[in-house]
Amino acid sequence: MxxxxxxxxxxxxxxxxxxxxxxxxxxxxxxxxxxxxxxxxxxxxxxxxxxxxxxxxxxxxxxxxxxxxxxxxxxxxxxxxxxxxxxxxxxxxxxxxxxxxxxxxxxxxxxxxxxxxxxxxxxxxxxxxxxxxxxxxxxxxxxYDTALNTVVDVIDKIRDTASSHNRLFFVEVMGRDAGHIALNAGIGAGAEEILIPEEDLGLERLLESLQKSKASGKSSSIVVIAEGDKIGKNVFELKDYVEANLPEYDVRVSVLGHMQRGGSxxxxxxxxxxxxxxxxxxxxxxxxxxxxxxxxxxxxxxxxxxxxxxxxxxxxxxxxxxxxxxxx
Amino acid sequence: MxxxxxxxxxxxxxxxxxxxxxxxxxxxxxxxxxxxxxxxxxxxxxxxxxxxxxxxxxxxxxxxxxxxxxxxxxxxxxxxxxxxxxxxxxxxxxxxxxxxxxxxxxxxxxxxxxxxxxxxxxxxxxxxxxxxxxxxxxxxxxxYDTALNTVVDVIDKIRDTASSHNRLFFVEVMGRDAGHIALNAGIGAGAEEILIPEEDLGLERLLESLQKSKASGKSSSIVVIAEGDKIGKNVFELKDYVEANLPEYDVRVSVLGHMQRGGSxxxxxxxxxxxxxxxxxxxxxxxxxxxxxxxxxxxxxxxxxxxxxxxxxxxxxxxxxxxxxxxx
Amino acid sequence: MxxxxxxxxxxxxxxxxxxxxxxxxxxxxxxxxxxxxxxxxxxxxxxxxxxxxxxxxxxxxxxxxxxxxxxxxxxxxxxxxxxxxxxxxxxxxxxxxxxxxxxxxxxxxxxxxxxxxxxxxxxxxxxxxxxxxxxxxxxxxxxYDTALNTVVDVIDKIRDTASSHNRLFFVEVMGRDAGHIALNAGIGAGAEEILIPEEDLGLERLLESLQKSKASGKSSSIVVIAEGDKIGKNVFELKDYVEANLPEYDVRVSVLGHMQRGGSxxxxxxxxxxxxxxxxxxxxxxxxxxxxxxxxxxxxxxxxxxxxxxxxxxxxxxxxxxxxxxxx
Amino acid sequence: MxxxxxxxxxxxxxxxxxxxxxxxxxxxxxxxxxxxxxxxxxxxxxxxxxxxxxxxxxxxxxxxxxxxxxxxxxxxxxxxxxxxxxxxxxxxxxxxxxxxxxxxxxxxxxxxxxxxxxxxxxxxxxxxxxxxxxxxxxxxxxxYDTALNTVVDVIDKIRDTASSHNRLFFVEVMGRDAGHIALNAGIGAGAEEILIPEEDLGLERLLESLQKSKASGKSSSIVVIAEGDKIGKNVFELKDYVEANLPEYDVRVSVLGHMQRGGSxxxxxxxxxxxxxxxxxxxxxxxxxxxxxxxxxxxxxxxxxxxxxxxxxxxxxxxxxxxxxxxx
Missing domain, CATH: 3.40.50.450 (Rossmann fold)
Structure with a gap:
């Protein structure tokens, strides 16, 4: 007892x-x-x-x-x-x-x-x-729910400036082993692609997707990337890779970091x-x-x-x- | 077919x-x-x-x-x-x-x-x-989820001023037939009492609860009330009733209204x-x-x-x- | 000294x-x-x-x-x-x-x-x-600056629903003797008319303005009203007056109240x-x-x-x- | 004419x-x-x-x-x-x-x-x-005013997690040639130190300030740094320098970037x-x-x-x- x-x-x-x-x-x-x-x-x-x-x-x-x-x-x-x-x-x-x-x-x-x-x-x-x-x-x-809202709020802001300049942004969000934040906030923020640890999308597919996005007349693109994505490159290497392969893109990087842990x-x-x-x-x-x-x-x-x-x-x-x- | x-x-x-x-x-x-x-x-x-x-x-x-x-x-x-x-x-x-x-x-x-x-x-x-x-x-x-966040954000603001003045606020939220917003936003905002259409709390119990809240040393109180609550009084009548019965309380009323329908x-x-x-x-x-x-x-x-x-x-x-x- | x-x-x-x-x-x-x-x-x-x-x-x-x-x-x-x-x-x-x-x-x-x-x-x-x-x-x-931001945020939300329904909203903001909040937040929120204590706009002009707004093809209208406006009617009386004179309008009222005092x-x-x-x-x-x-x-x-x-x-x-x- | x-x-x-x-x-x-x-x-x-x-x-x-x-x-x-x-x-x-x-x-x-x-x-x-x-x-x-609010909102979030862990954060904000954002948002966010392009604070003074902050019993510290600050190190070099000289500090870096340009x-x-x-x-x-x-x-x-x-x-x-x- x-x-x-x-x-x-x-x-x-x-x-x-x-x-x-x-x-x-x-x-x-x-x-x-x-x-x-x-x-x-x-x-x-x-x-x-x-x-x-x-x-x-x-x-x-x-x-x-x-x-x-x-x-x-x-x-x-x-x-x-x-x-x-x-x-x-x-x-x-x-x-x-x-x-x-x-x-x-x-x-x-x-x-x-x-x-x-x-x-x-x-x-x-x-x-x-x-x-x-x-x-x-x-x-x-x-x-988790709060962090999702924080991330989409920030990406909404980034989208404002991305749209004004027809730019591509890579946004890194938290998630070393889990893609929950990236996947949900990515959908919520209207990301063109989402890279997560659970899934190897492949670099080829990323390039294709970005080309298709450009061709379809989108005024800007956001790619959301979990810290631990499977693609094997960090977000800055990924930027270099994409710019080397798709010279029409001028990539900006934003690493959201610890702000995702805070807030009401x-x-x-x-x-x-x-x-x-x-x-x-x-x-x-x-x-x-x-x-x-x-x-x-x-x-x-x-x-x-x-x-x-x-x-x-x-x-x-x-x-x-x-x-x-x-x-x- | x-x-x-x-x-x-x-x-x-x-x-x-x-x-x-x-x-x-x-x-x-x-x-x-x-x-x-x-x-x-x-x-x-x-x-x-x-x-x-x-x-x-x-x-x-x-x-x-x-x-x-x-x-x-x-x-x-x-x-x-x-x-x-x-x-x-x-x-x-x-x-x-x-x-x-x-x-x-x-x-x-x-x-x-x-x-x-x-x-x-x-x-x-x-x-x-x-x-x-x-x-x-x-x-x-x-x-629904967005409306809940809107309501708790607003009540957080009301709480700031309620705490500064040791005041009681009655906050009316949407819900003619359903208490979901009142119940969840009420818990989220730390309301002392929550009045909903599904449940007749009774006026006596409201008074008791407010008296207990005062006695327990709370610096302010928020009561969240769904539009269609069962208690049979609108929010302004309720204010009058409480002030008549608990003269130590100075009740303020806030009707949130249509702002609850809007927002990102x-x-x-x-x-x-x-x-x-x-x-x-x-x-x-x-x-x-x-x-x-x-x-x-x-x-x-x-x-x-x-x-x-x-x-x-x-x-x-x-x-x-x-x-x-x-x-x- | x-x-x-x-x-x-x-x-x-x-x-x-x-x-x-x-x-x-x-x-x-x-x-x-x-x-x-x-x-x-x-x-x-x-x-x-x-x-x-x-x-x-x-x-x-x-x-x-x-x-x-x-x-x-x-x-x-x-x-x-x-x-x-x-x-x-x-x-x-x-x-x-x-x-x-x-x-x-x-x-x-x-x-x-x-x-x-x-x-x-x-x-x-x-x-x-x-x-x-x-x-x-x-x-x-x-x-003051914080209150202005609170008010425009709320009116932005009201605007979302007003636009969806082509509605007219009267929004009452703080200011018994001073129209600073109403005037600035009204401009900031894109109000069609702003009623303040310092100025008697006149009921006639309000009606004209609303008719003009309708005629110009606006999908919704917001009128911002300071508590102490000179027009001599409270916001609910004003609603009745406008609806009696402009039957094409279905007026909604929102009184912002104490939330304006709170917030970070x-x-x-x-x-x-x-x-x-x-x-x-x-x-x-x-x-x-x-x-x-x-x-x-x-x-x-x-x-x-x-x-x-x-x-x-x-x-x-x-x-x-x-x-x-x-x-x- | x-x-x-x-x-x-x-x-x-x-x-x-x-x-x-x-x-x-x-x-x-x-x-x-x-x-x-x-x-x-x-x-x-x-x-x-x-x-x-x-x-x-x-x-x-x-x-x-x-x-x-x-x-x-x-x-x-x-x-x-x-x-x-x-x-x-x-x-x-x-x-x-x-x-x-x-x-x-x-x-x-x-x-x-x-x-x-x-x-x-x-x-x-x-x-x-x-x-x-x-x-x-x-x-x-x-x-400018909007960007200041965006920056303090984000630093408020970072402060939540910094306080929970007694950590030091370096937050880089926009301003290659001008310290207006860093200086005002830094004061607004309660930063311990603010580094701006117009003024060479000196590395010694930064270390002293951080030591004093620790000694005074602060639970966390935020240093706000303009992109173009005079101290001649970028924010990551600065982190290394401080950690080398003040081993009691575990520095986190946050670069706010383009989100500062967006938002309502x-x-x-x-x-x-x-x-x-x-x-x-x-x-x-x-x-x-x-x-x-x-x-x-x-x-x-x-x-x-x-x-x-x-x-x-x-x-x-x-x-x-x-x-x-x-x-x-």
Missing amino acids: PKTIKKVGVLTSGGDSPGMNAAIRSVVRTCAYHNIECIGIYRGYQGMIEGDFKEMGPRSVNNIVNKGGTILKSARSSEFRTPEGREKAHEHLVKAGIDALVVIGGDGTFTGGLLFNSEFDFPVMGIPGTIDNDIFGTSHTLG PSCFDRVLASRLGVKAVESLLEGKSSYMVGLQSDKVVLTPLEQAIKGKTEIDRELLRVSDIMST | PKTIKKVGVLTSGGDSPGMNAAIRSVVRTCAYHNIECIGIYRGYQGMIEGDFKEMGPRSVNNIVNKGGTILKSARSSEFRTPEGREKAHEHLVKAGIDALVVIGGDGTFTGGLLFNSEFDFPVMGIPGTIDNDIFGTSHTLG PSCFDRVLASRLGVKAVESLLEGKSSYMVGLQSDKVVLTPLEQAIKGKTEIDRELLRVSDIMST | PKTIKKVGVLTSGGDSPGMNAAIRSVVRTCAYHNIECIGIYRGYQGMIEGDFKEMGPRSVNNIVNKGGTILKSARSSEFRTPEGREKAHEHLVKAGIDALVVIGGDGTFTGGLLFNSEFDFPVMGIPGTIDNDIFGTSHTLG PSCFDRVLASRLGVKAVESLLEGKSSYMVGLQSDKVVLTPLEQAIKGKTEIDRELLRVSDIMST | PKTIKKVGVLTSGGDSPGMNAAIRSVVRTCAYHNIECIGIYRGYQGMIEGDFKEMGPRSVNNIVNKGGTILKSARSSEFRTPEGREKAHEHLVKAGIDALVVIGGDGTFTGGLLFNSEFDFPVMGIPGTIDNDIFGTSHTLG PSCFDRVLASRLGVKAVESLLEGKSSYMVGLQSDKVVLTPLEQAIKGKTEIDRELLRVSDIMST
Whole structure:
């Protein structure tokens, strides 16, 4: 029989994403709603090792539902990868009377949480927070929807100047291993081509596509490229390649970078964060552990952390077809 | 055996919503992709009656994926409710060689389309475009996600001034029959209470909730109210009622109104519009008729128009609980 | 010879406006830069009466330059209008060792500050913070530029739906006594007519203008109306009047209300706030008192508070002509 | 005595900027208001050489006041630098009956216009359109205010993630020869240091400043760098230098690039564009030529094109001090 949970610790770890604050708020308020205590742990697992804790009540999280970043800060901790580090972290939790954890982050965050759970039999629930949407077991990670809106807003601006000058732009977006941002924001922004890690389009096809685009009378072209696209060239090499092969094109490059991680979360991400926080805390209270809370078919569900870590998300291949048709 | 489709007409009807232009673009380009012609019909069914048509090629829809409103205009047509009106409309379609229709709009649009189909055996496909998200058979209607973001952005602004003055605001949002906008935007904006048509919260509970909010030390309160909420008072009467019963509150009212229908569509709505447009046209080409294309569990599916019209969407009651917990 | 200033109090009072936080930050950091202390006074003059003070160092104002509202809160204080109230306030200042004040707000704020100065010979500097831009001695008040952007953004959204339906919208914006917002945002949003308190356009001319607009083939019309316009009808009465006289028009009304006070300040307002805060503190350190810092011809200048209160700002009549020409 | 102007040509040239469409709209409608014709010339001087013209009436410019980019397109024309090119252009103008020009752009645009005027005695008026604000004779160029807002919005997003991770970001903004964007957006975004072309801050001082920032307990730091800053290193070399000298810092780089040129213009830029367009056309009608219309002390004034080209704009050195104080 699981011991009763009386005090929950919450932390954010890894790359931050919009909606993390809304998730923290949800965890804190769900604890208060159920009359249990909540402790904020600063700077992820590193702060756990250092005992960098703060009591949080419902008023500690006023007016953060709409703020980007994370008020608990995030960090990567190499010390937590050592048994000594985790031992120290455990001691701090015990000393503070914390008897369960909600960890908000991505794969690395969940791996740490699962290991911690297995070593100390400590209840842990994960909330998927990353803009890349590359977590198995949830259709949407926190921050992904916001990042898509940020990217299309920026490409809309680039389109203004591209159209005025009949120019070709290569826009690099985040996604080392996953093309979700590139594929969806590319369709949303009306990109002529989209290069993603999951698919090797081939350089020949890119050239053909650009030639066709020119021939069809388009006044400008945008190619959206995920950081980790399969084509084997970085965005600047790609520019050189295209200019060498299609001299009629004057290519401009824009690397969007970290701005994609920030900004006020979209309504979708705020609601998702609120729902996931409730489910994470209430699952702990029901005695569950080592699950990730996520969204599937618009419903909040649990996935074992182990599966969430090992599973692989797939892009929706229908979208590749839609992208093709849209660039007619 | 269905006759071959060679020319598709597309129109927008009823209240406009963000993403309608992206859907028009998708219909036009999917036609071009399959080498069939596409005709834009202006001002919905009224323009059909008047033969207000325009040929559209892939370049006709350049740079509209990110524009609010509808380039084809929308209108309500009382003439189309008469057999004579529909007869005229049919003659214009035949004369123009149009042999299938994609109609973008809500319940009324679909009812008109279905009637037209039954009278003239004319292939019709519907795309759900309305910010209210009150169409059966799709988890999301075009424009709904954008409207949610518009509403939370505005309430964030109102919250700034509410917090500075420790004030209570009543914010009325769209939704005569459906509380989707109020419920989701209310959670997203951190509303203390949310009043919706599906649920009679009761005036007593509203007063209690506001008193509890004050006692808990909140610096400001926002109550989000759907136009058609069940509580039986309009937003100004509600203000009077609360001020009479809770004299410590100085209530301000904000009616958001039509701004909720406009604005550049979110990435989600642009991608959804692109997907639905492809499916609508390709379903017609496969000989299907009288369906609505929609989204279920993140997949594009067909629902018979008849069901889409008669079916009733339900709010997700989990969200009522989440809202309650969030206002702790 | 003026006594040396060692501790400055800062408060915000009256209606809040975007940029107030940036001004607080500037006052706090300018004090730190000159090695003097700074005390934040909560809720304007009311907090001064109650001794609701907080020490502020440069890190107290981290990450607020871009936040709407005011972290010091604002309030209107009837008690401060009594000699007893001001006496109490003075005692609290003396007790806390505060020897000068920076007050951020509008006319009422400055009137209070000037009275306080005359009664207790207490150094006071004013910073103009109001979205209405109705303060004499400065071309721009804090928040005005942000409010203009908020208003045009919203009207752009309304225009989307107005164009789709060929509709006429009446949009009411803030400005009981001053037409600055209506006039500038009206031009910026492409309004057909603009009604302001400074000018009685006449109902006849409004009807003529709307008829001309219809005749000229415009697909939609927006009329921007300041709260305090001279035409002697509120926006709903005006709707009835126009619909009675021009039955071809179906008028929609949108009252923008308090959202105009909120939101992240524009770059202009942030820079202005930073400049005014520096000048306010440094002027106090130079022994000056009872001035308002403001902007004239892009330079920061001082205006005696007495003049700032009594003087009247004028709209730029060139803009009335520009508006006329733009609605051709 | 000047000949009567009956038909005005308008073009945009050089780098595009937000507000150019609003200026085109203003030129077109001012012409209509005065019952003279207006011809849009596509792709700047190149389109003039090719006779790529289009008649424009007041309805041609509906709904563009809020659109980024330029509907007339822009281009750089090497052919216009040859006497033959200008001869061709002149022939096209004469043939089309155009008897005066409004050219919207920057220094290069004005140089071309002035040369054309001197060779053919052809009336020309210039409107300053560039985001860099580096034109003598006007306090603000079209697009500058919008670009500032775009930059602070993006840096706000970067700040979210920087704060979450206690990171240092170098953000490169536009400005090869002018530090206006860097200086104002840097203050607006709360940058710790700002590097501009007009001032050699020195690498030593940058290191000191960053060390001081760390010591003062700041949770993150942003350094804003103009493309053409004097420090003699590009932003990536600067990153390497700082990391070599301050190993405690993990520097991230963000190059904002062309997005700064796009986007819906701010209210300020829309109003400015409207005012400048009116003045440009009406000055031509008064028989004036070879002036730039601009803003000085909030008033629209004329500056001889020759001065506008030769004059040098200065940054406001007060802002350097304000920036210093703000980073306390």
